[in-house]
Amino acid sequence: MQGWPEVRAWRKAERARLLAQRLALPRAQREAWNDAITPRLAALLRAREPLRTIGFYWPFKGEYDPRPLMRALHDAGLRLALPVVVERAKPLVFRAWWPGIPMVPGVWNIPVPAGSAAVRPDVLVAPLVGFDARGYRLGYGGGYYDRTLGAPPARPLAIGVGFELAALGTIHPQPHDVPMDLIITPERTLRPERDAAAREREGMGEACRE
Ligand SMILES: Nc1nc2c(c(=O)[nH]1)N(C=O)[C@@H](CNc1ccc(C(=O)N[C@@H](CCC(=O)O)C(=O)O)cc1)CN2
Ligand SMILES: Nc1ncnc2c1ncn2[C@@H]1O[C@H](COP(=O)(O)OP(=O)(O)OP(=O)(O)O)[C@@H](O)[C@H]1O
Numbered sequence: 001m002q003g004w005p006e007v008r009a010w011r012k013a014e015r016a017r018l019l020a021q022r023l024a025l026p027r028a029q030r031e032a033w034n035d036a037i038t039p040r041l042a043a044l045l046r047a048r049e050p051l052r053t054i055g056f057y058w059p060f061k062g063e064y065d066p067r068p069l070m071r072a073l074h075d076a077g078l079r080l081a082l083p084v085v086v087e088r089a090k091p092l093v094f095r096a097w098w099p100g101i102p103m104v105p106g107v108w109n110i111p112v113p114a115g116s117a118a119v120r121p122d123v124l125v126a127p128l129v130g131f132d133a134r135g136y137r138l139g140y141g142g143g144y145y146d147r148t149l150g151a152p153p154a155r156p157l158a159i160g161v162g163f164e165l166a167a168l169g170t171i172h173p174q175p176h177d178v179p180m181d182l183i184i185t186p187e188r189t190l191r192p193e194r195d196a197a198a199r200e201r202e203g204m205g206e207a208c209r210e
Pocket of ligand 1: 057060
């Protein structure tokens with residue numbers, strides 16, 4: 001693939017294909033996959049304690065639905081937040097969320113908390129339209145998560161969540177793309193950094209074997 005115009009066109013087509021596939025899933029299939037993701041994500045977050053604030057999202061277009069987990073984490077005393085597009089082509093702002101807080105429609109009519117305080121999540125759970133084994137994520141094309149993760153000062157731990165049908169060989173990463181630290185699907189947890197190091201070691205092991 002040559003250059004960004006070609007990659008951008010390819011991403012646009014892949015996005016459309018993956019979204020159509022996801023939206024066509026029978027509800028029971030989606031629910032089964034959601035139910036498989038929730039305990040994996042919960043265990044992963046528990047292993048990372050102490051956590052202060054977790055940035056989630058309000059699902060749309062057939063994304064993994066994190067709301068049952070959000071309620072459970074809230075009851076367990078964690079602080080939660082939801083993304084708000086405050087300005088086009090700027091990082092997302094996260095606003096505190098708790099069960100029952102009034103919501104208003106944001107961009108694309110995705111509900112956002114009405115007027116709660118802006119907070120800085122130390123973990124971001126990001127929905128995936130597509131992903132690759134190196135942890136790169138394909139979203140809706142706004143670049144919002146890339147900008148949010150690329151913005152100083154402290155980079156939150158980034159966890160991508162999606163279904164296996166979103167797996168791609170490569171998303172043709174560009175300089176602006178920020179890889180996820182972890183990716184969770186109903187079937188596996190990818191740790192791109194660690195997996196790459198393991199592949200490297202195996203390769204070396206092969207070469208060094210007497
Ligand atoms: N559930 C959920 N909430 C979320 C996100 C998400 O991915 N999932 N976001 C994660 O980012 C933010 C909203 N994302 C957006 C991404 C793109 C555009 C947008 O305007 N897209 C252009 C197309 C861009 C292009 O293809 O060049 C458009 O529709 O015209 C708007 C919002 C915040 N909330
Ligand atoms: N840090 C950044 N600074 C400037 N432009 C950026 C930055 N990150 C992304 N962009 C721009 O935003 C667009 C993002 O396209 P890309 O295909 O990477 O989106 P995406 O990762 O699918 O979107 P999203 O993160 O909103 O789900 C590109 O036009 C890119 O040039």
